[in-house]
Amino acid sequence: MKDKYIDLIEQTFDFPIEAFDVNEQGELAFEDIPLMDLIKQYGTPLRFSYLPNISRNIRRAKTWFNVAMAKVDYQASYNYCYCTKSSHFSFVVEEALKNNIHLETSSAFDINLVENLAERGLIKQDNFIICNGFKRDTYVENIARLINNGHYNTFPILDNYQELESLSELVDQDKTLNLGIRIASEEEPKFEFYTSRLGLGYKSIVPFYQEKIKDNPRFKMRMLHFFINTGIRDTGYYWNELRKCLNVYKDLKKICPELDCLNIGGGFPISTSLNFGFDYEYMAEEIIAQIKAMCTEEDIPEPHIFTEFGSFTVGESGGMVYSILNQKPQNDREFWNMIDSSFMTTLPDVWAISRRFIMLPINRWNDPYERVLLGGMTCDSDDYYNSEQHANAIFLPKFDKQKPLYIGFFHTGAYQETIGGFGGLQHCLIPQPKHVIIDRDENGELTTRLFSKEQSHKAMMKILGY
Incomplete structure (x- = not known):
């Protein structure tokens, strides 16, 4: 019986596809970036920017239009x-x-x-x-x-x-x-x-x-x-x-x-x-x-x-990574997986205009799956992500307290930081997550650097006048 998460994805989509792949351990790679290694180094919640995708899309558009002109x-x-x-x-x-x-x-x-x-x-x-x-x-x-x-x-x-x-x-x-x-x-x-x-x-x-x-x-x-x-x-x-x-x-x-x-x-x-x-x-x-x-x-x-x-230039360079903190069964059919941040503050387009992003688990692809809803940490009823924003119902590997689960939202590089108020006040004082810049050196090797730390309580208190 094919009940693993990877079976679901392979049956539903032509997977693997450009930019995404899964290793034998059931761990996701984005643009050949081993995301579990990124999590182990920096923790979650984590925003990242992968700079090579910016230049890639610019070069692609230039080629399309210049070829069109030549024809x-x-x-x-x-x-x-x-x-x-x-x-x-x-x-x-x-x-x-x-x-x-x-x-x-x-x-x-x-x-x-x-x-x-x-x-x-x-x-x-x-x-x-x-x-x-x-x-x-x-x-x-x-x-x-x-x-x-x-x-x-x-x-x-x-x-x-x-x-x-x-x-x-x-x-x-x-x-x-x-x-x-x-x-x-x-x-x-x-x-x-x-x-x-x-x-x-x-x-x-x-x-x-x-x-x-x-x-x-x-x-x-x-x-x-x-x-x-x-x-x-x-x-x-x-x-x-x-x-x-x-x-x-x-x-x-x-x-x-x-x-x-x-x-x-x-x-x-x-x-x-x-x-x-x-x-x-x-x-x-x-x-x-x-x-x-x-x-x-x-x-x-x-x-x-x-x-x-704008979005075409920078959108596909960005991503957000969260941990699933816990699962709350609210009735016989709805299981809420709670993330360690807020959709309203880190992905405001999800909340404001039901914008869709690619959402995938980062680990446990070889585990059985279940249908879930995703909830943010704020006390606001609108802080969620479900099938209205997603392309269809949301399925993730089954929640297990003994087996941490991480999820990623991809192609989030346009608008989210500025609309969310990067470095400023966040709804319910949820801190701005850390932000990591990922690049490649002249030999094609991955390099990472911390652009900003997770927002501190002192920074928020200063803005608020305390």
């Missing part, structure tokens, strides 16, 4: 931008910048981050800095300072009509202000509102350019910015919005010769289950083919393509 003889460049809001950590941004990429910012302090990178020689003056978001005074001031200090490829993406006037006043008169405009795309039908709150409406962009930008010699309208909140997906909604964007681009290009960049922001999805499937190559080829076809039909030059990938 249709596309006569412009592809530019990969990393969205810093996905993870601002230095080790993430520094790893990404090793791959000749550019940055997208979303708030004032992002510019301070860029200036720090520039001081250290990691950002050059010719790097593109795409400045998105609604811009308060400090953000506008910081963007202007960056331009005034020689970062000529800084592109403020206008989100409303007032930003242009503020930038014009603060940018030095001898500097050219390269501008972009964000399209206020229509949201998916299931959204609670019809049009994105960000950007300018489709019909407003050409008149705004003619009235405020066209006749000012200091302004160059260089980029049209198209962003879909749901990301790049093969849906009728996405292709319809892309076509509307291309219509705006061709209309604007005919009266704005300096327009030469099209930003198709909104990232590729990442793997959230063992049966994940997404044809990245097809999507890149179809996007480029549609843009090329429009340019050929309208007899206009192809624009330089920019993408803004």
Whole structure:
């Protein structure tokens, strides 16, 4: 009888798969990292970041788009931008910048981050800095300072009509202000509102350019910015919005010769289950083919393509590891496995938007399994993980007080730390877990270092004013 956990996984999925494997002892490896060794060294709860996956995904996307361009003889460049809001950590941004990429910012302090990178020689003056978001005074001031200090490829993406006037006043008169405009795309039908709150409406962009930008010699309208909140997906909604964007681009290009960049922001999805499937190559080829076809039909030059990938860049580099502390049978059917931390604080997207991540046990794959629910340590009824968030019902090796059980959540590298308030207050004062950075040296050998210790009670008391 096949009643082991590994039997269940092998019957349900095509396993082992890329990134995951199990040894003869029934212990899970992620990207050839023996996770039980990591647990023995650092304990749990444990957050980790595996840096090589960042560079890997950047290289993959560059290949997909460059190959797509070559297939249709596309006569412009592809530019990969990393969205810093996905993870601002230095080790993430520094790893990404090793791959000749550019940055997208979303708030004032992002510019301070860029200036720090520039001081250290990691950002050059010719790097593109795409400045998105609604811009308060400090953000506008910081963007202007960056331009005034020689970062000529800084592109403020206008989100409303007032930003242009503020930038014009603060940018030095001898500097050219390269501008972009964000399209206020229509949201998916299931959204609670019809049009994105960000950007300018489709019909407003050409008149705004003619009235405020066209006749000012200091302004160059260089980029049209198209962003879909749901990301790049093969849906009728996405292709319809892309076509509307291309219509705006061709209309604007005919009266704005300096327009030469099209930003198709909104990232590729990442793997959230063992049966994940997404044809990245097809999507890149179809996007480029549609843009090329429009340019050929309208007899206009192809624009330089920019993408803004945040979760795709960093998401698959992260993981969270927990211990199962105990099991609480609450009735005849529900068995709650209690973790040694909180989902609400360490994986807030699970709690807030029922986001799915890959969840697997790290040991005991050769043991029988049972159906369970997972509960966090806070006294909040919403601190749980079940089939609503997971791809299906949750099965784990049977709980046994004499045999410790560890579980891991994978591809959690985007947003969780910042949304969870890294280093700050946590719900029910559950401490922030330790964070380990995993890399490989020039010989391919694994290296680990402790980035941050588990949060102490003294650190929390200080924040609270005690």
